[in-house]
Amino acid sequence: MAIPYLWVDKNVGGQAVIEGVMMRSPARISTSVRQPNGDIVTLTEPFVSLTKRVKVLGWPIIRGIISFFEMLILGIKTLNYSAEIAAVTANGEDNPKGPVSKKITFSIILAMVFALAVGIGFFFFLPLLLAQLIGIHRTAFGFNIIAGIIRVAIFIAYIKAIAGFKDIQRVFAYHGAEHKSIYAFENELPLTVENASKFSTLHPRCGTSFLLIVALFAIFVFSISDTIFAIIIGHQPMLLQRFAVHFSLLPLIAGISYELLKLSGRTRDNKITKFLVAPGLWLQTITTREPDAGQLEVAITALKSSIEGTELEPKPLTS
Numbered sequence: 001m002a003i004p005y006l007w008v009d010k011n012v013g014g015q016a017v018i019e020g021v022m023m024r025s026p027a028r029i030s031t032s033v034r035q036p037n038g039d040i041v042t043l044t045e046p047f048v049s050l051t052k053r054v055k056v057l058g059w060p061i062i063r064g065i066i067s068f069f070e071m072l073i074l075g076i077k078t079l080n081y082s083a084e085i086a087a088v089t090a091n092g093e094d095n096p097k098g099p100v101s102k103k104i105t106f107s108i109i110l111a112m113v114f115a116l117a118v119g120i121g122f123f124f125f126l127p128l129l130l131a132q133l134i135g136i137h138r139t140a141f142g143f144n145i146i147a148g149i150i151r152v153a154i155f156i157a158y159i160k161a162i163a164g165f166k167d168i169q170r171v172f173a174y175h176g177a178e179h180k181s182i183y184a185f186e187n188e189l190p191l192t193v194e195n196a197s198k199f200s201t202l203h204p205r206c207g208t209s210f211l212l213i214v215a216l217f218a219i220f221v222f223s224i225s226d227t228i229f230a231i232i233i234g235h236q237p238m239l240l241q242r243f244a245v246h247f248s249l250l251p252l253i254a255g256i257s258y259e260l261l262k263l264s265g266r267t268r269d270n271k272i273t274k275f276l277v278a279p280g281l282w283l284q285t286i287t288t289r290e291p292d293a294g295q296l297e298v299a300i301t302a303l304k305s306s307i308e309g310t311e312l313e314p315k316p317l318t319s
Contacts, residue, residue: 012182012306014299015075015207016174017082021299023178023306024074026052030305031078032298033085040298041085044305047074064258065251071207122158125243127151132239140226140236148219155215159286169289176201177291177299179284184300191304193296201288202281204264204273209280213257214250216279221253222246 014023020033030044049070051063131147162168183199184191225245229237237245260276267273291299307313 012185012303012312013205014178014182014302014306015071015078016171016178017078018171019086019174019298020082021174021178021181021302022074022078022082023299023302025306025310025312027310027312028306029074029078030302031081032302032305033082034294034298035085040301042301042305043081044308060259061252061255064255067258068251068254120247123151123154124247127154128239128243128246138236140230141223143236144219144222144226147222148215151218152212152215155211156283156286159283163286172287173289173291173295174299176288177295179203179206179288180291180296181299181303185303185307191300193293193300196296196300197293201290202284204268204277204281205261206280206284206287208283208287209264209277210257210261212280212283213260214253217257217260218246218250218253221249221256225249 012023012025014021016022017031017033019035020031022029022031024047027046027048028044029047030042032040032042034040049067051058051066057063057066127147127150130150131143134146136142136146163172177196179201180196180199181191182203184196187199189195226237226242229241229245236242264273264277268277
């Protein structure tokens with residue numbers, strides 16, 4: 001017979017890593033990774049966001065900016081850990097302090113720095129350059145509409161391109177497992193593979209949706225900033241001026257987008273919300289795959305570990 005559970009408000013999220021899932025609760029972060037020998041290894045660390053420790057950093061919009069950079073740093077850290085665990089030898093031995101670990105750490109850091117530089121150039125500067133070459137830089141709104149369309153098109157094309165790789169498909173399956181396990185948690189069900197498997201791989205609070213919200217909301221913000229620039233200076237900004245202004249506004253856009261994403265999670269049954277989150281959910285049809293039972297087990301292990309001993313942990317009802 002099923003045990004009745006008492007649940008409280010939920011506030012968990014996560015991300016897929018190499019052969020595993022990272023889950024974050026308000027009190028800790030847990031990363032579970034499947035080793036080649038089939039074992040699940042979990043690293044759990046205490047973590048309290050700066051938005052909870054410093055009052056002003058918890059204000060709306062500001063908390064979104066802080067959370068964005070926190071998740072970027074945590075993403076690098078958990079990817080590094082998962083790469084080390086996934087690189088264990090076939091007989092189950094590993095050497096986390098040896099040359100292999102150092103090589104992985106250096107490679108991942110180098111790759112992340114390179115990816116960030118390429119990302120800024122490819123997804124941010126290139127759309128501005130192409131829109132300018134088209135010759136519509138005299139009108140702020142028209143320019144940013146075209147640049148925004150180019151930016152979103154490049155982003156979608158990039159995701160579709162990498163989705164063809166087998167290793168990426170496994171990461172996408174763990175992404176789906178993350179969403180399914182969180183759905184089971186949010187719906188007050190015991191965290192089992194059977195319960196999690198019933199849910200969708202698409203979730204409105206996903207980071208993929210966040211990136212799309214940023215790209216779309218940026219069109220509006222950049223149009224306003226370009227108009228203000230033109231009023232003050234007397235002409236539309238030149239390419240490098242536009243790049244500098246737009247780039248400086250990214251933290252603000254990320255902060256507002258974060259608030260919109262949280263709002264969509266709280267009002268997901270609203271018809272307007274459903275319409276607004278539809279593009280992000282569609283994009284997740286590319287970035288998620290249906291996970292197998294083993295991948296769901298890993299995601300659930302990470303989720304259970306992240307909430308264990310906290311107020312979020314479900315407790316059996318007592319008579």
